[in-house]
Amino acid sequence: MRLFLPLLLSLTIATPALAKLNVFACEPAWGALSQVIGGDDVRVVTATTAAQDPHHIQARPSLIARLRRADLLVCSDAELEIGWLPLLLRQANNPAVAVGTPGYLAASDFVTMLDIPTRIDRAEGDVHPFGNPHIQTDPRNILPVADALAARLAKLDPTHADGYRQRHDAFVGRFRAAIQRWEREAAPLRGVAVVVHHHGWTYLERWLGLREVGTLEERPGVPPSTAHLADLLHQLKATPAQMVIRAPYQDRHASEWLAHRVAVREVLLPFTVGGTPEAKDLFALYDDTVHRLLAALPAAAAAPGAAKDVGR
Amino acid sequence: MRTLLLAGGLCLAAALPAAAAPLSTDPSTNSSTNDTTRRIERLEQEVRQLQAARRPPTPKSANAFNPAVSAVLTGNVWGYGRNPDGYRLPGFQLGDEAGLAAEGPSLDESEITMQANVDDRLYGQMTTSLSGDATGTDVSVEEAYVDAVRLPAGLGLRFGRFFSAVAYLNTFHAHAWDFADAPLAYRAFLGGQLGDDGVQLRWLAPTDLFVEVGGEALRGAAFPAGGGHGATPGVWDLFLHLGGDVGVSHSWRLGLAQLWADPRHRDAAIGPASTFTGDSDLSLADLVWKWAPNGNPYRHSALFQAGYFHREERGLLEDGAGVTGEVGGRQDGLYVQAVYQFLHGWRGGVRYDWLTGDLHGDSSLLAATGLASGHDPERATAMVDYSHSEFSRIRAQAAWDRSGPATDFQWTLQYIVALGAHGAHAF
Numbered sequence: 001m002r003l004f005l006p007l008l009l010s011l012t013i014a015t016p017a018l019a020k021l022n023v024f025a026c027e028p029a030w031g032a033l034s035q036v037i038g039g040d041d042v043r044v045v046t047a048t049t050a051a052q053d054p055h056h057i058q059a060r061p062s063l064i065a066r067l068r069r070a071d072l073l074v075c076s077d078a079e080l081e082i083g084w085l086p087l088l089l090r091q092a093n094n095p096a097v098a099v100g101t102p103g104y105l106a107a108s109d110f111v112t113m114l115d116i117p118t119r120i121d122r123a124e125g126d127v128h129p130f131g132n133p134h135i136q137t138d139p140r141n142i143l144p145v146a147d148a149l150a151a152r153l154a155k156l157d158p159t160h161a162d163g164y165r166q167r168h169d170a171f172v173g174r175f176r177a178a179i180q181r182w183e184r185e186a187a188p189l190r191g192v193a194v195v196v197h198h199h200g201w202t203y204l205e206r207w208l209g210l211r212e213v214g215t216l217e218e219r220p221g222v223p224p225s226t227a228h229l230a231d232l233l234h235q236l237k238a239t240p241a242q243m244v245i246r247a248p249y250q251d252r253h254a255s256e257w258l259a260h261r262v263a264v265r266e267v268l269l270p271f272t273v274g275g276t277p278e279a280k281d282l283f284a285l286y287d288d289t290v291h292r293l294l295a296a297l298p299a300a301a302a303a304p305g306a307a308k309d310v311g312r
Numbered sequence: 313m314r315t316l317l318l319a320g321g322l323c324l325a326a327a328l329p330a331a332a333a334p335l336s337t338d339p340s341t342n343s344s345t346n347d348t349t350r351r352i353e354r355l356e357q358e359v360r361q362l363q364a365a366r367r368p369p370t371p372k373s374a375n376a377f378n379p380a381v382s383a384v385l386t387g388n389v390w391g392y393g394r395n396p397d398g399y400r401l402p403g404f405q406l407g408d409e410a411g412l413a414a415e416g417p418s419l420d421e422s423e424i425t426m427q428a429n430v431d432d433r434l435y436g437q438m439t440t441s442l443s444g445d446a447t448g449t450d451v452s453v454e455e456a457y458v459d460a461v462r463l464p465a466g467l468g469l470r471f472g473r474f475f476s477a478v479a480y481l482n483t484f485h486a487h488a489w490d491f492a493d494a495p496l497a498y499r500a501f502l503g504g505q506l507g508d509d510g511v512q513l514r515w516l517a518p519t520d521l522f523v524e525v526g527g528e529a530l531r532g533a534a535f536p537a538g539g540g541h542g543a544t545p546g547v548w549d550l551f552l553h554l555g556g557d558v559g560v561s562h563s564w565r566l567g568l569a570q571l572w573a574d575p576r577h578r579d580a581a582i583g584p585a586s587t588f589t590g591d592s593d594l595s596l597a598d599l600v601w602k603w604a605p606n607g608n609p610y611r612h613s614a615l616f617q618a619g620y621f622h623r624e625e626r627g628l629l630e631d632g633a634g635v636t637g638e639v640g641g642r643q644d645g646l647y648v649q650a651v652y653q654f655l656h657g658w659r660g661g662v663r664y665d666w667l668t669g670d671l672h673g674d675s676s677l678l679a680a681t682g683l684a685s686g687h688d689p690e691r692a693t694a695m696v697d698y699s700h701s702e703f704s705r706i707r708a709q710a711a712w713d714r715s716g717p718a719t720d721f722q723w724t725l726q727y728i729v730a731l732g733a734h735g736a737h738a739f
Contacts, residue, residue: 068518
């Protein structure tokens with residue numbers, strides 16, 4: 001009995017520290033960003049992993065339950081999650097994260113979108129009307145999202161606003177320096193011709209100056225067909241490419257097929273945080289991306305010290 | 313806007329030299345100056361590209377708030393060993409939609425769905441299905457409901473006409489099923505698919521495990537109620553859904569439900585004439601288990617689904633000739649199905665159905681109304697389907713149906729296509 005009252009008091013004092021902000025991130029890049037800026041003041045749950053195609057997720061019970069308790073939802077939007085997020089929102093019965101509330105953050109709202117289609121027709125494949133949603137492939141897109149995320153966290157959780165701002169400023173400072181370093185290292189990649197499995201690397205190509213000369217998918221979302229691959233082969237014999245790039249969730253058979261027939265190097269890029277064992281966080285994601293691209297260049301073209309940098 | 317962009321770009325470019333070393337003749341700083349110059353040039357080029365890529369303004373239109381519209385078109389060819397009009401499910405009274413489709417090629421239901429937010433607190437969805445043949449077209453409102461969104465404390469409210477949430481497959485439109493038809497248990501206990509007018513209230517628990525509890529009060533016009541009830545609901549039900557993940561590759565959902573129906577003059581739509589008035593209590597449990605390697609169903613995935621139904625009915629039965637008698641008893645049903653995706657776009661599935669009934673009452677009355685027990689209906693089904701994209705599917709299915717004492721071989725070829733707004737990937 002003597003211990004009861006102190007025990008009870010200790011429980012009541014302990015609870016405020018446990019009141020973390022719950023963040024539900026749709027993709028690992030936003031999960032990692034939320035964790036960096038939120039620190040110990042947030043509990044982050046990510047709906048998808050780098051091994052999964054964010055287009056083809058189902059609104060399964062575990063996601064509904066996790067969204068129910070979220071205070072902030074961070075997703076790419078631009079209809080990337082159109083197949084599952086609207087249904088998830090309707091089933092999660094959580095008014096705090098409804099579209100238009102402060103608890104709903106669409107990363108693509110803060111970024112200049114590329115590849116906005118002129119024709120919206122399913123005959124063109126699975127096109128995204130608002131532009132290419134895979135914005136995380138260019139690290140410069142992370143910065144405006146980080147700004148918006150820090151501001152939103154501070155708005156939803158004013159008691160920890162200082163912490164969010166400090167962590168945001170620290171992250172942005174280091175990230176900008178890292179971007180400059182990656183751009184220097186990736187200089188040999190300017191103008192390099194690449195083939196991609198799915199047209200999801202537009203932002204990376206614009207950042208590093210890669211030239212996309214073909215896609216394994218004839219149209220977005222349509223799996224590579226033998227007829228189209230044969231055409232691509234023909235085209236590459238005339239205008240060769242140096243590498244064929246795919247994301248971890250994409251099937252490797254088409255890339256392998258191509259690499260066996262033309263002088264292209266198969267490159268698996270992490271695409272998002274967790275896509276490869278090396279891409280553990282946002283810094284390592286682009287480190288690994290740049291290193292893998294450089295490693296795929298013929299030895300003569302790669303600049304001598306470029307691949308040496310490891311770490312931040 | 314154009315000048316603003318250019319000014320912004322140039323301001324950004326002007327800020328960069330502050331980060332670089334000051335100009336000097338030192339070769340190490342010269343290279344960083346060259347870097348900066350190159351970056352400025354690249355930025356200017358990007359600003360120009362962005363200006364060129366700007367979308368033209370969209371014209372104003374009253375259609376800007378139009379709902380998301382989608383249509384699903386389905387067509388079949390059915391073949392039977394025995395005449396489908398003679399289909400019976402001995403021991404079970406069958407409702408309107410529980411019969412077999414017509415033999416030969418036919419257009420199945422064409423569905424149009426519209427959905428949109430009504431305002432910041434309500435969401436509406438309507439599904440109309442059109443079906444018909446040479447004699448005429450039927451238009452039926454399959455669902456037309458309003459969800460109250462943004463309710464506090466994890467509550468959800470739905471009212472209007474909707475498919476009941478008591479059973480897993482019941483909430484999916486027929487074109488989303490893994491087989492071309494519903495399990496026998498759905499045919500026997502839910503009239504194919506239970507959809508009715510009423511209210512549904514559900515609550516989602518704030519736990520990591522998915523726990524959803526809810527209840528419905530429905531008019532009772534549809535099977536298994538059937539008949540006029542006046543002001544009181546003819547069907548009440550309660551349901552509990554649990555769900556979660558096991559690792560990264562497995563997800564499951566368990567459902568338990570209890571349904572109390574109040575049939576008043578429920579007529580058999582197929583088979584010998586019979587009218588039933590009384591109480592009908594249905595208990596059911598179902599489980600769905602899905603697997604995909606690392607949660608990525610591109611190449612392979614598997615699905616396992618099972619449901620068990622138990623119904624107790626007691627009341628007054630009347631046959632076509634006006635003879636009445638008290639009947640009562642229990643009926644059980646089971647279905648188990650498994651689907652495996654063996655190649656991208658290709659899936660194969662098998663299903664087993666089983667029903668059993670044990671109604672007590674006047675034996676001649678039961679015989680006259682086709683409700684005498686004695687034979688347990690069962691059926692085995694196999695199917696293969698191919699989806700070129702997530703918007704189209706073709707399926708071939710074969711079933712050995714022992715609903716009656718003799719086995720009937722039933723086969724179908726089916727196409728399902730979806731047009732318009734992107735549908736939802738429900739679990």
